Amino acid sequence: MRVGLFITCLGDTLFPATGRATVAVLERLGHTVVFPAEQTCCGQMHANSGYEEEALPLVRGFARCFGGDDLDAIVAPSGSCVAMVRDHYPRLAAEAGDAALAEAVAALSPRVFELCEFLVGELGLEDVGAFFPHRVVYHPSCHGLRMLRLDEAPLRLLGGVGGIELRELGEAETCCGFGGTFAVKNADVSAAMLADKVRAVLDSGAEVCTATDSSCLMHIDGALRRQRTGVRTVHVAEILAAVEGR
Amino acid sequence: MVLGRVRAAIADVPAGEVLAFDRDGAEAEARYERGGTLDVAARLALFVERAGDYQAEVTVCADEGAAIAAAVGAACARHATRRVVVPDGLDRAWVPDAIEPVADDPPLAWPDLAACDGVLSGCELAIAVTGTVILATGPAQGRRAATLLPDLHVCVVRSHQIVETVPEAIARLATPIAARRAITLISGPSATSDIELKRVEGVHGPRRLELIVAAPGP
């Protein structure tokens, strides 16, 4: 398959290892990865913060960048950015009264997948040949859980990883408190939510906390490092890319 | 003025659009279960179980006057209840000798009703899935105050009055509602969880609910 990589602005700028891992997994499975160079940001931050007008050019940019019919699928290592495209793009296009954009978005969005969703749902895989001999706990991010309905897909993939020891996360389905600008606009509530999430991660006894979203991981990691817990955060893609002997 | 504002607010809605949810022609994803599937015996058993779940005391007896009267007498005895309001139209064969029936005719003043130990009534129908009995103003069920102020409510439910589902019950309420009879759905005794979410039974209504379920013999 020709897979277009939707790297996301956050991943591109701050978490390139996650993007490299996504490429590694997809290529290992025999797919051709294409990285459309014109991509920037999907507009999630703007749309979710009330700046829909500013988000609209980014929606158009995304549609231009990924709209060609040379891609079989578009994959991102981010549940929330995929949810933005699939769930919010149609609404934004409709509200803008832009019929051409609405049509482009409708054609595009069914081909956009979060990485785990793509591997399990589209390719029917659970074992991607990864090896990661660590105690790992999985935090299901809200957008993956409740918008994309990823269900067990990430856990099935993690379960297929060699050497891994999966731990149970208490109150796993509770938000970590990131929520984009929520983390700074309602910093106190966000911090309280984060504190509970970090406690659950520590209680799990894991060495590594993983998730499908770099944004949630950045949030959780910020507290894990501040508290010098020694627990690392690693994106699911990086676990799936890891192989024995490396 | 309010209606004018409403009309202005929904000016976007096409005038000819369908007005209300049509359950017979409902969209597939909105087609919920309306009718029950249980036979009479299973329905009865479910009602007894579910009513019991909500701390109503349930006695099953034969659907004949003497058996019902005996069950009512036992229920009243459990709560040391003697003076019992008996609404007009209630089958007198259900009234045990051991209790003192009090007629609500002419209508009793509230303090006099409240001074009675209990009330014995029939019901309009009952719902198995939720363990609910439904009263409607009228014969054997009296007026609402009579089944509200005394501390014990003994309610006779005859098995043919039990429907399985909530939709079946609402359908059967259309007639009494058209007659402007007041309807009360009762599921267990009154309760509150307002203090630290601890459930306390018996706040304002009757603190005890005894259900006598009368079923034809095998």
Next chain:
Amino acid sequence: MTPAGGFPAAARAAVADSQLRANLRGATHAIRDKRAAAVAEVADWEELREAGRLIKERAMRHLDRHLEDLEAAVIAAGGQVHWAPDGAAANRIVGDLVAATGSAEAVKVKSLATDEIGLNDALAARGIDVLETDLAELINQLAGDTSSHILVPAIHRNRAEIRELFLRELPDPGELDETPAALAGAARRFLRERFLRAEVAISGANFAVAETGTVGVVESEGNGRMCTTLPRTLITVMGIEKVLPRLSDLEVMLQLLPRSSTAERMNPYTSLWTGVTPGDGPEGFHLVLLDAGRTNALRDEVGRQALHCIRCSACLNVCPVYERTGGHAYGSVYPGPIGAILTPQLSDLESGATLPWASSLCGACYDVCPVKIDIPTVLVHLRGEVVRREAGGSKDAAERLSMKAAAYAFGSTTRYRRAQRLALRALRVLAKVPVLGRLVPGPLAAWITVRDLPEPPPETFGDWWRGRRP
């Protein structure tokens, strides 16, 4: 109505109250688990939710017709109907109705709509003494306090506080230990006497059926039955959005509401009355139909679904924000996720303008809503409305500027890459001299109070990709 500083300031104080947080956590988790069990037992729950959504959507889309039908049906059944464009009008109407009975007191069933319009205070100003009869509302009334939860309004108080309150405020509390049963018993004795003598009752309504004129109150304690049965005059104040087109709509709502609200298969008592029933109950029935901003919400094609709410409070109990702040931080009788979309709309964004941001958009509320109100989408939509409304104002000018700058940067790959380099350079400086981040109050300072910043990578993904392929 909204406290100074809006939700973030009120939330800060609430989050700092560890006792409150512990109470809230215990309570919300207990109800949330019970609800999940009550819902799991219903095989057609999703179909019921969809039916509930459609019923409310269609009721709102033709609200004028349904209200006219309701008015006609109530009048035909011997009741009277009054229209109140705003809270002041409703309060005046109710005050006049009570005054006409010659009584100077009324018993009242818990009603959010009347709390919203400040009915009790308005009546007190006219010398009418209104007694709340729901146990939690009574507790709040005696304490001069306001509700913190739709379903359990005194969730912020523990038994010892309530016992002290009763000993101080009830006329004859007697010996009173602090078991909930004893406290409820004291309330029963006190209220019983007032029920028996009351000439007037005031209630809200969970719904009114346009087709038949039937009004319903769903409750647990029996105070609703007392109020709707014993007094000669019953005055019901109901928001116009509570109308249901058909009697058969009840078969859906009476399945959705109890399980979502108290996590019961059915609540202990539901009263349904149709006008006046000869020989049974009140001789006079008045239905006051309240707008008070509902038509503002109705005007908004996205936001109007907030009016579908059946006040079950399930969204409060699953909300991670509500769980940590409680209801008071929302500065409204409607707290939690539903309050965050309802309150601003009722006031045409005049109050509660910070509430649409009182959410991490985690979506837990949408999942449990029995009528499928897409709260996250409405929150985002209202954020847009507030931003548009405040455009050009000085408020949040810095945020506006940075959002615009970011959008500009994302608009071309050249600008985007330049911005990436700038951001990474700034991060590298901050990594070396973290104290710099605290100098300027704002997003950065808020972030680093409890979190480290991410470690800046040596190169972006794009740089790596371009270096990798010829």
